[in-house]
Amino acid sequence: MxxxxxxxxxxxxxxxxxxxxxxxxxxxxxxxxxxxxxxxxxxxxxxxxxxTGYIEPNKTSINDYLSDWLENHIKVNRKINTYNRYQSILKNNILPIIGTINIKDLKPIHIDNMLSIAKKNNLSNTTLQHIYAVLNSALNKAVKLRLLNNNPCEYIERPKRDNFNPNVLSVDEFYNLLKLLNIEKYNDYIFSIALHMVLELGLRRGELSGIEWCNINFDESTISIKNNLIYSHGKTYLTTPKTNDSERVLYISKDLCKLLKEHKKIQLLNKLKYGSHYIKNFYNDQQFDFIMTWEKGNNLHPMYFSNKFSKLMKASSIDKKVRFHDLRHTNATLLLSQGVDFKTIQIRLGHSDINTTLNIYSHVNLEMQKKAVNKLTTLFNGDKLATNIKNTY
Known part of the structure; x- marks a missing residue:
């Protein structure tokens, strides 16, 4: 040519x-x-x-391209909650600002202005990063498809997340919450089991909801995390855990094993009690034997844990803004305070990248460093060493 x-x-x-x-x-x-x-x-x-294969977009708008990318790439290859989240970001934050621009005419200034508008609307830095990440991912795909020669997002500084210091419960505060539950009532009883499991295992609420009896090996004292029951856009879906690393096998304590064995007996008695009226749980045309069920057998909705915990916190005297998900952070914080290494905690939490673990618990990491320095000082008899230096000069 x-x-x-x-x-x-x-x-x-x-x-x-x-x-x-x-x-x-x-x-x-x-x-x-x-x-x-x-x-x-x-x-x-x-x-x-x-x-090299570059194809001129020829009047393809950002709206047309992103809509096609969402339906034919994200919906097919990602989880439904990711699809719904991306759809919301496109609808509310991206398409109203740059949707009418032809993809071949998109410039860094357009993206910068879009993020500036979002910032003026008092959106958090974390949300700004999500907006940037969605558009960046879509435009990277456009480059691979040779619809664009390069990605304009490369010339825009990626928004930084807000610093995140999770609120956590102390052991005493956790037991104070348990005391507020009347385990003679089934809804309080099943929630007390949920609290024990999340505090020991650091589970996400969807992972907790999705555990089946076949996932527990009582002989080996392990639980395999293979399901994730999610609630998105008014519907409940059973899918796989958040990432590949979220599929994991967790060792459980003897106390938790005993608690779950007793719960299994109670659940079996409920099956006998309700007989043919005992509710069976189906997802994706398959029956599941969940641990977290109501007395009549229907599985606990993942939102139930958040709502119930919020009411429990309000009924307590604990002056903290702690969510149900923060029990996961409480689990990690307590493990770190007991000297458990970050790699082990990364595996138990199901983080795909150890930097995620390090970033979330950086405040605890600093405390661990202080303890390490104090131990090192003691090892080298630091006070005596400092005195010797002072006397020398």
Whole structure:
């Protein structure tokens, strides 16, 4: 493929023929620069783009491209809650601002202005990062599809997340919450089991909801985390855990084993009590034998844990804003305070990247460093060493 340059007015243009498209000859002509030399360089770059597979978008809007990307890439390859979250971000934060722009005309300034508008609407830095991440992912795909030569997001500084210091419960505060439950009532009884499991295992609420009896090995004292019951956009779905590393096998204590064995007996008695009226749980046309069920057998909704815990906190004298999910953080914080290493905690929490664990619990990490320095000081008899130095000078 060859082309030529020519001067048109004060500018230089390049032109080349790309052959037949839909039965018609197609020729590309663009402004290439202010000088012949600049235009020749632009021509070479343009020819190289077409030779390596670059396809001109030809009036494809951001709205059309992102809608297609969401339906034919994200919906097919990602979990339903991810699809719903991306859909919400596109609808509320991206498409209203840049949706009408042709994808070939999208510039870094458009993205920068979009993020500035979101910031003026008092959205958090974490939300700004989510907006950036969704658009960046979509445009990276456009580059791979050769709809774009490069990703304009590369020229925009990625928004930084807000610092996150999770609120956690002390052991005494946890037991104070348990005392507020009347385990003679089934709804309090089943919730007390949920609290014990999350505090010991650091489970997400969806993982807790999705555990089946076949996932427990009482001989080995382990629980396999293989399911995730999620609630998104008014519907409940049973899917796999958040990431590949979230599928994990956790060792459980003898006390928790004993608690679960007793619960299994109670659940079996309930099955006998209700007989044919005992509710069976089906997801994806498959029956599941969940641990977390109501007395009549229907599984506990993942939102129940959050709502019940919120009411329990309000009924307590604990002056903290602690969510049900923060019991997961409480689990990790308590393990760290007892000297458990970050790698073990990463595995138990199901984080795919240890940096996630390190970043979330950086405040605890600092306390651990202080203890380490104090131990090192004691080891080297630091006070005596400092005295010797002072006497020397």
């Amino acid at each position: 060859t082309g030529y340059v020519r001067k048109r007015g004060k500018k230089w243009c390049y032109c080349f023929d790309i052959g037949d498209i839909n039965g018609k000859r197609k020729r590309i002509e663009r402004i290439g620069g202010n000088t012949k030399r600049e235009c020749e360089i632009s021509l070479r770059n343009a020819l190289n783009e077409y030779d």
